[in-house]
Amino acid sequence: MTVALRLFVSSMAFGLVIGTAYWFCSHDAxxxxxxxxxxxGLGFAAGFMQFAEREAxxxxxxxxxxxxxxxxxxIGVFTVRSAWPPxxxxxxxxxxxxxxxxxxxxxxxxxxxxAVCWQLVRESR
Amino acid sequence: xxxxxxxxxxxxxxYPALWLIxxxxxxxxxxxVATTLVYFGIAGVLALLIRTQLAAPGNTFLSAQAFNxxxxxxxxxMIFLFVAPFGLGIANFLIPLQIGAPDMAxxxxxAFSFWLFLFGGLTIFFGLATNQGGADAGWTAYAPLSDLxxxxxxxxxxxxxxxxxxxxxxxxxxxxxxxxxxxxxAPGMTxxxxxxxxxxxxxxxxxxxxxxxxxxxxLAMLLVDRRFGGHFFDAHAGGSAVLYQHLFWFFGHxxxxxxxxxxFGVISEIVPVFSRKPIFGYxxxxxxxxxxxxxxxxxxxxxxxxxxxxxxxxxxxLSFLIAVPTGIKFFNWIGTMWKGSISxxxxxxFAIGFMLxxxxxxxxxxxxxxPPVDFQARGSxxxxxxxxxxxxxxxxxxxxxxxxxxxxxxxxxxxxxTLGRLSFWTLFIGFNITFFPMVLLGxxxxxxxxxxxxxxxxxxxxxxxxxxxxxxxxxxxxLFVANIVVTARRGVPAGxxxxxxxxLEWATTSPPPEFNFTSLPPIRSERPTFDMHHPA
Numbered sequence: 001m002t003v004a005l006r007l008f009v010s011s012m013a014f015g016l017v018i019g020t021a022y023w024f025c026s027h028d029a030x031x032x033x034x035x036x037x038x039x040x041g042l043g044f045a046a047g048f049m050q051f052a053e054r055e056a057x058x059x060x061x062x063x064x065x066x067x068x069x070x071x072x073x074x075i076g077v078f079t080v081r082s083a084w085p086p087x088x089x090x091x092x093x094x095x096x097x098x099x100x101x102x103x104x105x106x107x108x109x110x111x112x113x114x115a116v117c118w119q120l121v122r123e124s125r
Numbered sequence: 126x127x128x129x130x131x132x133x134x135x136x137x138x139x140y141p142a143l144w145l146i147x148x149x150x151x152x153x154x155x156x157x158v159a160t161t162l163v164y165f166g167i168a169g170v171l172a173l174l175i176r177t178q179l180a181a182p183g184n185t186f187l188s189a190q191a192f193n194x195x196x197x198x199x200x201x202x203m204i205f206l207f208v209a210p211f212g213l214g215i216a217n218f219l220i221p222l223q224i225g226a227p228d229m230a231x232x233x234x235x236a237f238s239f240w241l242f243l244f245g246g247l248t249i250f251f252g253l254a255t256n257q258g259g260a261d262a263g264w265t266a267y268a269p270l271s272d273l274x275x276x277x278x279x280x281x282x283x284x285x286x287x288x289x290x291x292x293x294x295x296x297x298x299x300x301x302x303x304x305x306x307x308x309x310x311a312p313g314m315t316x317x318x319x320x321x322x323x324x325x326x327x328x329x330x331x332x333x334x335x336x337x338x339x340x341x342x343x344l345a346m347l348l349v350d351r352r353f354g355g356h357f358f359d360a361h362a363g364g365s366a367v368l369y370q371h372l373f374w375f376f377g378h379x380x381x382x383x384x385x386x387x388x389f390g391v392i393s394e395i396v397p398v399f400s401r402k403p404i405f406g407y408x409x410x411x412x413x414x415x416x417x418x419x420x421x422x423x424x425x426x427x428x429x430x431x432x433x434x435x436x437x438x439x440x441x442x443l444s445f446l447i448a449v450p451t452g453i454k455f456f457n458w459i460g461t462m463w464k465g466s467i468s469x470x471x472x473x474x475f476a477i478g479f480m481l482x483x484x485x486x487x488x489x490x491x492x493x494x495x496p497p498v499d500f501q502a503r504g505s506x507x508x509x510x511x512x513x514x515x516x517x518x519x520x521x522x523x524x525x526x527x528x529x530x531x532x533x534x535x536x537x538x539x540x541x542x543t544l545g546r547l548s549f550w551t552l553f554i555g556f557n558i559t560f561f562p563m564v565l566l567g568x569x570x571x572x573x574x575x576x577x578x579x580x581x582x583x584x585x586x587x588x589x590x591x592x593x594x595x596x597x598x599x600x601x602x603x604l605f606v607a608n609i610v611v612t613a614r615r616g617v618p619a620g621x622x623x624x625x626x627x628x629l630e631w632a633t634t635s636p637p638p639e640f641n642f643t644s645l646p647p648i649r650s651e652r653p654t655f656d657m658h659h660p661a
Contacts, residue, residue, distance in 0.1 A: 003316035004307045011331060011419065018423045026436040030371045031426070038335045038422060060224070060310025067225075067645040069312045078228040080639065083146045085233050089240030096286045097248060100279065100352065120233065 002061065008046035015039030077124075084120045091116055148232035150221050151637060153239050155535055157214025158528075160243055161207045167250070168202035169602060171195045173595055176559075180592035182580035192576035193261035194280075198250070200264030201284065205291050206246045208520045209380065212387030213298050215527050216326045218535065220302060222630035223320045225311025225648065227640040230304040238294040238301070245290030252280025260284035263574065265377070266347065268358035268369040273351050282351060285344040292341045295383075299330035299337075311629075313648035320628040320651060321410050325390030328414040329383055335422055336379035343372035367434045374425035382421045384516055385483075386414055388523030389454055392476050395530050396458050398624050399473035400465030406457040407651060413450035413457075420447045430499045437496040444494035451487055455480065470624075471545030475526035478553045482518020486511060489564070504574075507567025513560045525552070525605065533623045537635045538616030544608040552601035558594030562587040627652040 019035030022028070059070040091112040098106030144152055174195050178187040187195065217235065221228055229235045252259035257278030262271040271281055306319070306327055319327075347369070349355035356362035358369045389410075397404045404410065420443055426435035427444045458480065467473070489511040493499045502508055525548075533539045566587050571578060578584055622631040631654040633642050646657035 007327075007331070007415070011335075011415075014419045015422070022423070022436075022439065025439045028435070030368060031375075034339065034371070034375050035423070041335070056308075058308065058310065059312035060308075060314050061316075062312060063315055065312035066647055067312055078640065079148045079232050081143060081146045082148050082233050082236065085148065085236035086145060086240040088237055089244050092241065093244035093248060093290060096290065097251075097283070100282045100286060100348075124233070 002049070005046060005049045008042050008049060012039050012042035012046055015042060079123075082120075082123060084116055084123060088113065088116045088120065146236075148228075148236045149639060150217050150229045150232065150235060151535075151641075153235055154214050154216075154218025157210060157217055157239055157242070158535075160239075160246070161211040161214055164202050164206035164246055165211075166602075168199050168207055169599065171199035171202070173599060175199060176592040176595040178576060179578070179588050181589065182578055182585045184577055187576065189576045190258065190261065193263075194253070194259045196574065197260045197263050197284075198253075201249060201260070201288075202246075203516070204264060204380070204384065205288060206249070208384045208516055208524070209295070210242055210291075211524050211527075212326075212329065212384065213295065215391070215531065216302060216322075216329075216387060217298070219531070219630060220305055220323055220326060221309070222534075222633065222637060222641055223323050223628050224306060224309065224314050225629050225642065225645050226305060226309035227642075229301050230309060231301050234297055235301050238297045241290050241294040241297075245287040245294060248287035248290060249284050251287075252278070252283040255279045255283075265373060267373075268347070268350070268366045269360075271347060271351075272359070282348060285348050285351075289341055289344050292337045292344070295333050296337050296341075299333035302326055302330040303334075311645055311648060314629075314653075317408075318648060318651045318653075320390075321393035321404060321407070322387070322390035322628075324411045325386045325393070325414050328418040329386045331415075332379045332383050332386070332418050332421065336376045336383070339372050340376035340380075343369060343376070346372070367429070367432055370429050370432065371426070374428045378425045378428065379418075379421045381512075381515070382417055384520050386417065388479065388520050388527075389414065391523045391527045391530075392458060392479055393454075394628065395472050395476045395526055396461050398530075398626055399470060399476070400462045400467050401625075402461055402465040403627075403652060404457065405460030405463070406453070409453050410457050413453040416450035417447060420450070427494060427499070430496045431503045441494055441496055445491065448487065448491050455484070470529075471540070471542060471549060472526045472530035472624075474546065474549045475522045475529060478549060479519055479522040479526060482514055482522060482553075482556065486514030486516075486519055489514060502567060504572050505567040506563045506571045506573050509573045510560050510563035510567060513563070517560065518556055521556075522552070525549070528605075530624065531630075532612075533619035534630055534635050534637070536612075536616075537618055538612055539619040539623055540608050540612050540616075544604055544611065548601050548604035548608060551604060552598055555594045555597030555599075555601055559591050559598060560594070562591045562594075566591075622654065622658075625655075625658075627655045629653050632657060 015035055016039045019032055019039060022035055023032040059065045062069070091109050095106050095109035095113060098104070098109050144156065147153065174187060175192065178184050178192055217229070220226075249260070255278065257280060259278070259280040260266070260276070260283070261278070262276045262281060266281070266284070269275060306323060310316075310319075346355065346357040350357050350359065350364075356364040358364045358366050360366055393404060393410055424440055424444045424447065427440040429435045430437050430440070489507070493502050493508065493511060529540055529545055566584065569581075569583050569587075571584055578588075619635060621633065621635050624631075629645070629648070630637070632646055646653050650656055
């Protein structure tokens with residue numbers, strides 16, 4: 001079991017133990033649900049790592065690996081710059097503020113969000 | 126080293142506009158840091174307004190409404206716009222460098238997180254520009270103080286919406302950090318060779334993922350109550366104000382550790398370098414971070430002892446327990462310094478200032494973890510002193526330590542040492558003159574969150590002293606700003622590794638190139654740069 005997986009499993013177990021203990025101490029539904037949801041979320045992450053990513057072999061996990069050992073392997077696409085993240089944030093902010101002050105702003109911003117998302121998808125192809 | 130496939134490899138130009146569309150983690154990290162420092166400046170001005178109002182009994186410098194807005198926005202800005210995001214900002218700059226990665230796992234998401242944080246902060250302050258004024262229900266916005274009847278202005282809605290944006294931004298950043306650390310470590314950089322700062326950021330990210338959804342949920346519920354006819358927190362319609370407190374503090378207490386764990390990491394990086402020793406008890410420090418993170422998820426209702434609606438012994442016992450892993454960290458820092466060849470450059474001074482101040486914050490925290498003491502101190506200036514010693518004396522001093530320590534890596538020049546030392550002593554003395562009188566004021570029974578107070582014995586004098594200390598702190602901050610200006614004008618190149626650092630960021634140039642490294646040293650311990658400079 002990798003260190004990362006152990007981290008999620010032990011955090012999930014801690015959440016379950018503390019959630020159970022809290023229920024028997026308090027019979028308070030709010031706190032118990034919060035703690036159990038937390039454990040469930042961590043369990044989902046642990047499950048993903050265990051089942052979906054178990055074939056992944058990372059050079060970072062090899063104690064004796066040298067910097068050259070991973071040479072040539074493509075590890076991802078790293079963009080240097082993109083204009084769309086600030087636009088996406090601005091349109092989402094406009095949408096949320098629009099919900100408070102003007103439905104017209106919210107609708108216009110929602111359209112802009114779709115357009116910006118489309119541009120992001122196009123750019124990442 | 127593995128190669129990164131570069132989507133766009135145009136040479137880096139110095140156009141300022143390019144910063145705005147950059148997805149380079151270093152630039153985003155620096156923009157985070159700069160933005161948080163601007164928000165810190167605004168929060169500091171609000172603090173000076175608050176302290177000036179409280180300098181004398183019966184003062185009329187601010188109206189009650191203006192005071193409420195000032196302390197609400199001061200608390201909000203310090204917590205959500207300065208201390209917590211500074212940790213995320215400096216981590217943005219450092220994590221890929223410390224693990225030998227070319228960038229964050231999701232560069233565009235990283236840029237989006239920053240911009241959403243920026244707009245979230247602006248949304249919060251936008252309330253001041255409305256004719257109904259800014260948010261005024263305190264940084265906790267307890268129901269029913271934050272309901273329409275008591276706090277009817279648009280500013281309170283904008284406050285909640287701005288924090289929702291910041292919450293989403295923080296969650297995305299945490300996901301980015303964890304993915305980057307788990308997947309993009311350089312060959313040989315096993316998890317147990319990670320620098321302590323990176324470990325602390327993994328713990329912080331875990332906390333964000335567990336706690337921040339609760340903040341988003343409670344603020345959405347608050348907005349539904351305020352704008353869309355909901356009754357989640359309206360006791361008259363079958364809702365519960367205590368429910369608000371449960372949901373808020375399920376986020377709010379872990380948030381305290383989101384604001385302190387990164388800075389435990391900062392101190393754990395600085396102390397060994399200036400003690401010329403490896404960190405004492407590496408494994409213990411890592412496990413203590415996760416013990417603190419875990420326990421902090423189970424202590425939310427110690428903020429609710431006096432509601433009578435929670436099981437006080439359960440939350441009190443867990444709160445006491447947090448002192449154990451925190452004590453382990455202190456023990457390890459002292460163990461690191463013990464018999465070390467300590468030098469007292471500015472980052473180390475701030476690190477020691479952090480330890481001294483945080484110790485007072487921690488000890489007063491253990492005191493109020495006891496329900497009988499908490500019942501006595503609740504709602505008093507004792508609590509104001511306690512959390513300012515934790516977050517001001519603790520996190521703030523670690524922030525300055527981080528800035529002085531990693532400034533050469535960010536910009537290639539060292540901040541001026543003389544101005545740095547002067548700034549440290551002014552801030553350290555000013556801080557304690559400001560906040561220690563508040564311990565005494567709390568014991569004397571002065572309530573917090575009041576815009577004026579009667580002329581009772583001791584209250585006026587102690588408040589005047591505290592106000593003087595606040596202005597002295599402002600001088601300390603001004604000296605820091607002056608230092609930046611002086612360094613920008615006539616700073617001398619610092620070299621790649623001016624402090625004799627241990628972790629991987631000191632093995633590359635200052636500032637680092639695009640994608641961080643042209644070559645990496647072999648990684649055989651948690652001190653790869655030290656190993657490179659001192660081969661066995």
